Amino acid sequence: xxxxxRRALLLLLSLGLAGQGVRWLATRPGRPxxxxxxxxxxxxxxxxxxxxxxxxxxxPLASGERIDVDRATPNELAxxxxxxxxxxxxxxxxxxxxxxxxGAQGLDRVPGIxxxxxxxxxxxxxxxxxxxxxxxxxxxxxxxxxxxxxATGAELERLxxxxxxxxQAIVAYRERHGSFSRVADLxxxxxxxxxxxxxxSGLVRVQ
Numbered sequence: 001x002x003x004x005x006r007r008a009l010l011l012l013l014s015l016g017l018a019g020q021g022v023r024w025l026a027t028r029p030g031r032p033x034x035x036x037x038x039x040x041x042x043x044x045x046x047x048x049x050x051x052x053x054x055x056x057x058x059x060p061l062a063s064g065e066r067i068d069v070d071r072a073t074p075n076e077l078a079x080x081x082x083x084x085x086x087x088x089x090x091x092x093x094x095x096x097x098x099x100x101x102x103g104a105q106g107l108d109r110v111p112g113i114x115x116x117x118x119x120x121x122x123x124x125x126x127x128x129x130x131x132x133x134x135x136x137x138x139x140x141x142x143x144x145x146x147x148x149x150x151a152t153g154a155e156l157e158r159l160x161x162x163x164x165x166x167x168q169a170i171v172a173y174r175e176r177h178g179s180f181s182r183v184a185d186l187x188x189x190x191x192x193x194x195x196x197x198x199x200x201s202g203l204v205r206v207q
Contacts, residue, residue, distance in 0.1 A: 060079075061079060061080070061081075061124055065124065066124055066125060066126040067079065067080055067124055067125060067126065068126045068127065068128050069091065069095075069101055069107060069125055069126070069127055070095065070100040070101060070102070070127050070128050070129040071128060071129070072092075073092070074088040074089045074091075074092050075088070076088075077091055077092070080121045080124055080125075081120050081121055081124070082117060082120055082121070083117075083121060087110075087112050087113070090110055090111065090112060091107070091110050091113075094109065094110045099131055100127070100129035100130065100131050101127055101131060102127050102129060102130055102131030103127050103131070104118050104122055104125060104127075105161045105196075106127075106131050106161070106163075107125070107163075108161075108163040108165055108166055108191070109157070109162070109163025109164060109165075109166075110163060110164070110165075111163075111164040111165070112165075113163070113165060114165040114169075114191070115165075115190050115191035145202070145203050145204050145205040146159070146203065146204045146205070147204070147205055147206065147207050148170065148174070148180045148183065148185075148186070148204050148205070148206050149174065149179040149180055149206060149207065150207070151170075151204075152171075153167040153168055153170075153171050154167075156170055156171070159200060159203055159204070160199060160200075160203075161196060161199060161200075162200075165191075166191060166192070169189050169190070169191065169192075170186070170189065173188070173189050179206075180206045181206060182206055183197065183200070183201055183204055183205065183206055184197060185206075186200065186204075
């Protein structure tokens with residue numbers, strides 16, 4: 001081997017060793033050569049934070065833990081039993097449009113929430129804000145009160161404490177059992193207790 005060939009071989013060996021040194025400095029020892037590091041180049045709130053958020057959503061409620069429905073985010077509300085993210089977003093949208101709920105009766109106004117679901121999630125609910133006062137009807141006299149046998153679901157929703165599900169329940173009861181004979185018949189509908197009937201007695205009538 002000539003001196004020129006020896007110099008060329010030494011140069012190649014030197015370049016190879018230099019390349020290995022650069023690779024070792026650029027990557028952590030023990031990692032496969034050429035491994036792509038994606039998480040290290042992304043902000044902390046990207047994949048890892050998203051993963052942690054999903055794990056938090058899947059975490060069941062602890063014993064005695066309550067969710068403040070008047071302040072919670074959709075992700076927090078979605079932790080409630082049988083409440084998915086879509087319904088949680090509907091709850092927040094209703095709250096932003098119509099004000100805080102103030103109690104389970106106020107939450108009943110959200111479409112998709114009825115007496116059955118409220119019975120399941122009730123022990124996990126908390127309410128920290130006062131609801132807006134209901135819009136008063138033009139006149140509380142019997143002449144201006146809503147006729148239970150003629151009122152539409154949209155008209156019934158205007159009544160205090162009557163959300164979409166309760167209004168639908170009134171209409172469904174009327175269609176199934178015929179006209180109401182008296183206001184007290186509301187008590188036969190699941191979810192209508194004596195207090196709810198008493199609250200509506202001056203605002204509805206039966207003709």
